[in-house]
Amino acid sequence: MKSKAKESADKSTFKKLRRLYIFALLTIAITVVLSQLLIQYNLKRQLSDSRIINISGKQRMLSQKLTKEVLILNFVTDTAKSKQEIFRINETLSLWKSTHYNLEKGNDSLGFPKEKSPNLLALFTSIKPHFDSIVSATTQFLINNKEHKNKKENQKLVQTILENEGVFLLKMNQIVSKYDHEALDKVTLQRKTEYVIFGFTLLILLLELIFIFKPTNQKVEKLISKLLLSEKKALKLAYNTEIISEIKENSVKELKSLNYAMENTLLYCRVAPDGSLIHIGEKFSKLLQYNPFVSDKTFSQVLTPIEKEQLTISRIISEKQRSGWQGELNITNRKGESLWLDISMVPVTIKKEESELLIICFDITERKKAEQEVERLNTENVTNKINQQKIISSKIVENQENEQNRIAREIHDGIGQMLTGLKFSLESINLDDKEKAAQKIEYLKKLSLDIIKGVRTATFNLMPxxxxxxxxxxxxxxxxxxxxxxxxxxxxxxxxxxxxxxxxxxxxxxxxxxxxxxxxxxxxxxxxxxxxxxxxxxxxxxxxxxxxxxxxxxxxxxxxxxxxxxxxxxxxxxxxxxxxxxxxxxxxxxxxxxxxxxxxxx
Missing domain, CATH: 3.30.565.10 (Histidine kinase-like ATPase, C-terminal domain)
Incomplete structure (x- = not known):
């Protein structure tokens, strides 16, 4: 009877805890869903704000493009090209006007709001006269160009466009800044709202910790204590010869698995102090293409057929058989290929006065190749940079020589010849013949002006x-x-x-x-x-x-x-x-x- 009453009480407790868990999960789920709905709503508004800011920034580019195209058209004299420029300006003007009106009046399809803050309304009101002036001046300018008349008026219209374009850019910057500021206010409001939701969620978690998780934890601790006690009793009952035998069998299996793993994953072998090979792993023998059943070779002979490399390995084993050794060796296999091995020799004592060397290797050939390739690429890069700098230096020297030669030619062919002519003309003046002397003096004046102009041109090219x-x-x-x-x-x-x-x-x-x-x-x-x-x-x-x-x-x-x-x-x-x-x-x-x-x- 007591056990049945206890089971009934436990079931009642678990049902109560289950209901509380369901309530807690539902509360968290509702909070998360509401939070996501609010975030998605605000993100949708922010996407609209970012589109407005992007289009507003584009308006500045369009105004500059319109001004540039008007300036180019103002200097175009070719009729065919003039028509192309007029068509291009009309396209730019149409896009600029429609975009501005959509920003000012709103557009549902583009997501531009019709309602605006008082500050934005004031900014659009202040920019309107400059916008209208540019539109009016551009339109009249295009009409005049189509009819090929009023060139003086066109110059005034171009000046009007340039004067209003700078003010329009300034006002448009203020509008973009205002849109950005209002978007920031929306983000700040969203962040505050998310903080409130976050605080509410933390409060729910705290209440669940106090009224649900803590009681559940206490109940689970009691159950675990009972299970641990039952386990101890079961282990005492199961502690017999059969279990000990099973443990030994498992140990043998683990040793076999460990031996198999070493044979097939590690490059290792056992070597006697005199250098003869005791045992070699399967993976190591495959790498060296060595038959492990042949036991009449030393470790150095197994590694490489090259006699010089064999002597180096034998010397290392002889000198380091007691202290051990670690390092990298470059060997040549039986195919004539170069291999790099990271070798560790560890002395192991088997019995008293009986020892051997446990040798573990890692194949680092690919790493060495990569290091050599990196070194080659670095050397090549340095060489390319040096060659490029040489080309630059040679071109600079060549340009300097060309400039000096050009100046020398200008002085020799132009100024030099004129000075020579000036000298001969001065020497040929006959003061007794006043009429011819006056003519030569006038010629000398003109020649002097040409010389001055040539000197000024040469000095202007050197340093204006x-x-x-x-x-x-x-x-x-x-x-x-x-x-x-x-x-x-x-x-x-x-x-x-x-x-x-x-x-x-x-x-x-x-x-x-x-x-x-x-x-x-x-x-x-x-x-x-x-x-x-x-x-x-x-x-x-x-x-x-x-x-x-x-x-x-x-x-x-x-x-x-x-x-x-x-x-x-x-x-x-x-x-x-x-x-x-x-x-x-x-x-x-x-x-x-x-x-x-x-x-x-x-």
Whole structure:
């Protein structure tokens, strides 16, 4: 009766614990599901926010693209190309307008909300006049270009677009920042909500620990104590000869398994102090291609057929049979292949005054091959770098020699000949013949002006006086003007942020040379007709962008041609920009044009 009552009480207790476990699991499951639903809802809202921020950032790019295309169209004279540029501007303008209206008014299909915060409404209101001005000016500009009239008005329209584009970018930056700030507020709210759910879950776990797990633990401890007591009694009853015999049999099986594992997994053998082989493992014998039933060979003869290597191994066994030895050996097997073994010799005492060597090996041939290959690759890499540096040095010296020869030719063929002519003309003046003397003096004046112009051209190529006198902005402006006059191409310069600071002379000359190199490449290789040089800056970065409408090139292919003129040109450009801790970005599309941007810390 007592046992039945006890069983009934135990069943009642377990049923109660089971109900409590089910309740606890359901509570945790509901909490997790609610938490996931809330997280998924907030993630969906954040995806919409990220899309809005991305589209808002794209608006800035579209406004810059629209301005660039208007500037290019303003200088295009070819009718067919003008039509292509007008079509491209219409596409950009249409996309820009539709995107802006969707951001401002909202779009359900794109997930853009129609309701906005007061701050965003105020920002869209403030940006609207500049947006409308750009749209109106661009539209009128396109109409004038289609009808081929009002060129003066077009210049005013281009100026209007440039003036409003900078303000539009600034306002758009504020809108993107505001969208980002509001998204951050949503994430902060979500994090607080998750903290509340997390705290609630911890509270449930604590209550379950107190009212469910602790009582269950006590009950289980009692059951385990009873089981352990029963086990001890069973072991005492089972402790007899049969169990001892079974234990011995298991030990024999374990020894056999251990011996089999050593034979087939380890490279090991037993060697007598005189070097003769006592026993060799199966895996080791397969590696060395040795018949283990042949017992008339020493360990050194088993390892290698090469006599010199046998003498080295025998000497090691003779000297280290008492102290042991560990090291790496390179041997040649019977096929003539080179093997590397990591060998450990351990002295083992069998009986009094009777010992042997237990030799355990690891095949490290592949590792050694890998190490040799890594060493070869490192050596090859160093050699390539040295050769590349030699090429760069030789090209620098070659360019210096070419520049010196060019200057010498200019001075000899141009200035030198004019000075010689000046000398002879001066000597031939006859003051008695005033009319001819006056004519020669006028000729000498013109010749003197040509000489002065030649000297100025030569000195401008060496070191433009604008650079040392007025700085980088004035020198780049002068450079574009001079090259535009010389080549007849449209080369324009814009100081977008009105940068007027002076930099270190070394930085200024490198910036000037980089800009000069980029413009010359656009003229020489890209066959460009329009080149736009834009300068802008922030508090830490000075940025110079050179855009051309040339034939473009494949950047990867050019960089691979290290020995060609174009490949070396890119390499020199990168070397020079790195010298002043700057960075260069090159983006080129074949048959469309190239953009090169230099960013220099200031």
């Amino acid at each position: 006086p604008e650079l040392s006198d007025h700085g980088i902005v004035s020198s780049i402006a002068k450079l574009t003007q001079e090259l535009s006059k010389l080549t007849g191409k449209n080369i324009l310069f814009y100081n977008k942020t009105n940068f007027d600071k002076r930099l270190d002379s070394l930085i200024e000359i490198n910036i000037y040379r980089l800009t000069q190199e980029a413009i010359n490449n656009a003229l020489k290789y890209a066959e460009s007709t329009h080149i736009i040089v834009q300068l802008s800056h922030s508090s830490t970065i000075l940025s110079i962008t050179i855009d051309d409408n040339g034939k473009g090139f494949d950047i990867n292919a050019a960089e691979k041609k290290r020995n060609s003129e174009s490949g070396m040109g890119l390499l020199f450009m990168k070397e020079r920009i790195q010298y002043i801790n700057g960075r260069v970005f090159i983006n080129s599309i074949p048959d469309e044009g190239t953009r090169i941007t230099f960013n220099i810390p200031i």
